[in-house]
Amino acid sequence: MNIVVAIKHIPSIADDLPVSGKNVDFDSVDFVLNEWDEHSIEQAVLIKEAVGGTVTVVGVDLIGELDNVLHLALAKGADKVVKITADDPAADSHMQAKWLAEAIKGMGANMVFAGVQASNDLDGQIGPMIAAYLDMPYIGGVSSVEANGDSATVNKEFAGGAGAKYSVSMPFVAGVQAAPKPPRYAPVSKVRQMAQTATIETVSPSGDASAGLAFKNMAPPVATGHAEMIEGSSKEVAAKIVELLKSKGLA
Amino acid sequence: MSNDILVITEHMDGKFSDVSFEMVGKARELASALGGQAVAVVIGSGVDANVFASDSTLHIDDAALSGFNPEAYAKIVEALVKEKSPKAVLFGWTVTGMDVAAWLSAKTGAPCAAYAKDIRVDGGGFVVSCQVYGGKLMAEVAPEGDMAVIACLAGSFPVEAGQGSTAATATASPVDAGSLKVKFVEAIKPAGGDVDITAQAKLVSIGRGIGGKENVELAEELAQALGATVSASRPVVDAGWLPRTRQVGKSGLKVKPKLYLMLGISGAPEHLEGMKSAELIIAINTDKKAPIFNVAHYGATADLFEVAEAMLELL
Numbered sequence: 001m002n003i004v005v006a007i008k009h010i011p012s013i014a015d016d017l018p019v020s021g022k023n024v025d026f027d028s029v030d031f032v033l034n035e036w037d038e039h040s041i042e043q044a045v046l047i048k049e050a051v052g053g054t055v056t057v058v059g060v061d062l063i064g065e066l067d068n069v070l071h072l073a074l075a076k077g078a079d080k081v082v083k084i085t086a087d088d089p090a091a092d093s094h095m096q097a098k099w100l101a102e103a104i105k106g107m108g109a110n111m112v113f114a115g116v117q118a119s120n121d122l123d124g125q126i127g128p129m130i131a132a133y134l135d136m137p138y139i140g141g142v143s144s145v146e147a148n149g150d151s152a153t154v155n156k157e158f159a160g161g162a163g164a165k166y167s168v169s170m171p172f173v174a175g176v177q178a179a180p181k182p183p184r185y186a187p188v189s190k191v192r193q194m195a196q197t198a199t200i201e202t203v204s205p206s207g208d209a210s211a212g213l214a215f216k217n218m219a220p221p222v223a224t225g226h227a228e229m230i231e232g233s234s235k236e237v238a239a240k241i242v243e244l245l246k247s248k249g250l251a
Numbered sequence: 252m253s254n255d256i257l258v259i260t261e262h263m264d265g266k267f268s269d270v271s272f273e274m275v276g277k278a279r280e281l282a283s284a285l286g287g288q289a290v291a292v293v294i295g296s297g298v299d300a301n302v303f304a305s306d307s308t309l310h311i312d313d314a315a316l317s318g319f320n321p322e323a324y325a326k327i328v329e330a331l332v333k334e335k336s337p338k339a340v341l342f343g344w345t346v347t348g349m350d351v352a353a354w355l356s357a358k359t360g361a362p363c364a365a366y367a368k369d370i371r372v373d374g375g376g377f378v379v380s381c382q383v384y385g386g387k388l389m390a391e392v393a394p395e396g397d398m399a400v401i402a403c404l405a406g407s408f409p410v411e412a413g414q415g416s417t418a419a420t421a422t423a424s425p426v427d428a429g430s431l432k433v434k435f436v437e438a439i440k441p442a443g444g445d446v447d448i449t450a451q452a453k454l455v456s457i458g459r460g461i462g463g464k465e466n467v468e469l470a471e472e473l474a475q476a477l478g479a480t481v482s483a484s485r486p487v488v489d490a491g492w493l494p495r496t497r498q499v500g501k502s503g504l505k506v507k508p509k510l511y512l513m514l515g516i517s518g519a520p521e522h523l524e525g526m527k528s529a530e531l532i533i534a535i536n537t538d539k540k541a542p543i544f545n546v547a548h549y550g551a552t553a554d555l556f557e558v559a560e561a562m563l564e565l566l
């Protein structure tokens with residue numbers, strides 16, 4: 001089984017996210033692996049463990065800092081890592097999806113996984129777009145994939161624990177919502193070892209597409225309301241909440 | 252090219268989701284500003300399609316599509332777009348709409364604006380306000396070209412504006428179900444057994460800030476002292492700290508308790524979808540910029556462990 005996983009490196013939303021021009025100021029935020037990509041790496045490695053095969057992880061390097069997460073992917077069980085050296089923080093989603101599709105084309109993938117979304121841009125578009133460019137079917141919100149011959153049994157989530165089971169012929173693209181198991185932890189020592197020994201294959205971006213969206217503005221939301229903030233030490237906060245709940249008959 | 256707005260509605264178990272009505276209402280407003288029509292599109296069988304306040308409703312009524320099929324929906328919408336050349340196609344930014352919107356955008360070359368909270372007509376085109384970075388920032392974008400794909404966040408527009416009784420026109424599916432690579436096998440029903448969080452009057456809801464499975468007990472103790480039940484955000488469930496039945500949000504359950512006490516939840520749009528109509532929302536978060544503070548009634552920038560323990564002493 002030949003599985004390709006697209007991963008993305010994003011500004012940590014735990015940060016303050018200062019805006020500079022029309023985007024976040026990339027110099028003043030930490031970059032982390034998109035949380036859903038941890039799940040798609042896990043799902044790919046689980047399939048490899050079940051039926052054998054190769055897991056290739058691919059990413060577009062937009063700011064020259066992708067190596068860390070590629071090493072992390074190797075430490076989590078990927079066999080091969082490929083980076084598309086774009087070095088263009090302004091590349092839009094269509095462009096990136098096109099580059100990814102072109103790079104993936106020659107890989108002979110049976111399945112391509114993308115995260116169901118990344119929490120930074122106008123989200124969740126790259127997976128379905130890769131599918132469109134590769135002329136493969138797409139199924140998102142996926143919570144488990146089992147390979148059986150030239151098709152796969154894929155569970156998709158709807159809401160509240162409901163979902164549906166699909167049979168999907170290979171090759172296809174899946175947007176992973178969650179792996180059937182929590183993503184495995186890769187010890188720092190192993191990531192460091194990968195950083196010293198692994199080779200990252202690099203390819204140049206190829207192909208052209210445009211999102212056709214003119215960015216007008218990016219700014220914090222205009223709050224239509226704001227919580228009444230309870231000030232003080234944690235003890236004082238607790239006392240005020242308990243008092244509030246009692247006054248409303250809720251405690 | 253027309254000035255029509257197509258709305259791809261969604262339904263499950265014979266019921267349309269609210270976002271379908273919300274979009275139809277918005278589409279009417281946009282279409283009338285542009286001099287076009289709001290066209291509701293219903294794909295699949297087993298549902299009464301005569302419920303929208305659209306200018307017209309198209310019902311692609313095919314028994315082979317009784318369960319959602321992303322590939323079939325994508326191809327049907329692609330064919331409709333070719334036939335009708337609309338000015339915009341609206342999807343819900345939902346677990347089904349997400350599968351199709353960006354695909355259509357790449358297939359047709361039309362721009363896609365996702366996480367739309369608002370859409371307005373501006374000089375013959377649209378300006379769309381989108382939530383990015385988990386709700387911490389808003390981006391305003393203007394789609395270029397002849398057609399725009401816009402995926403709307405549930406809860407952004409009023410439901411009533413889209414409710415009506417326009418008679419639907421049934422049409423045959425342009426896609427041969429037999430040729431599809433994605434086949435619907437069976438529905439998966441939610442696993443029962445655990446408590447029903449939608450029926451609880453009080454919820455203590457924990458997020459990733461709880462840090463680990465070993466800390467869930469503290470939330471359980473606080474819930475017990477309050478006569479409440481513990482619910483959670485998605486990462487807590489994905490990590491295996493609580494069962495799926497406790498998840499609140501877009502892919503979890505919608506709750507409307509009297510009290511929703513949130514410990515270490517940031518307030519991402521997908522979480523808000525499940526709880527924003529709770530009667531009293533109190534949020535404890537160490538990040539004073541957490542989006543939840545724009546929604547909660549009361550908030551405190553504080554450590555959840557310290558607050559929970561101090562509350563336990565007082566209860």
Ligand SMILES: Cc1cc2nc3c(=O)[nH]c(=O)nc-3n(C[C@H](O)[C@H](O)[C@H](O)COP(=O)(O)OP(=O)(O)OC[C@H]3O[C@@H](n4cnc5c(N)ncnc54)[C@H](O)[C@@H]3O)c2cc1C
Pocket residue numbers: 116117141345346457458459460461483484485486487498499500501502503504514515516517518519520521522525535536537538541553554555556
């Ligand atoms: C298709 C789709 C469906 C989804 N469905 C759902 C859904 O149904 N439900 C859902 O919840 N999410 C859902 N999500 C995920 C959603 O986008 C967010 O990732 C999720 O809601 C974040 O959960 P969180 O707030 O617990 O975690 P985070 O965003 O990581 O927030 C943790 C918060 O804890 C705070 N914190 C940390 N330590 C402490 C401390 N000691 N004391 C106080 N505060 C602390 C931090 O400041 C932070 O604000 C979905 C996503 C997608 C793409």
Ligand SMILES: Nc1ncnc2c1ncn2[C@@H]1O[C@H](COP(=O)(O)O)[C@@H](O)[C@H]1O
Pocket residue numbers: 005006007008009034036037058059060061062093096100113114115116117118119121122123124125126127
């Ligand atoms: N620059 C990128 N390189 C590789 N994969 C990406 C990139 N951007 C997005 N993806 C993939 O697409 C998914 C959804 O991201 P997005 O469409 O940006 O929300 C991610 O989880 C990745 O799997």
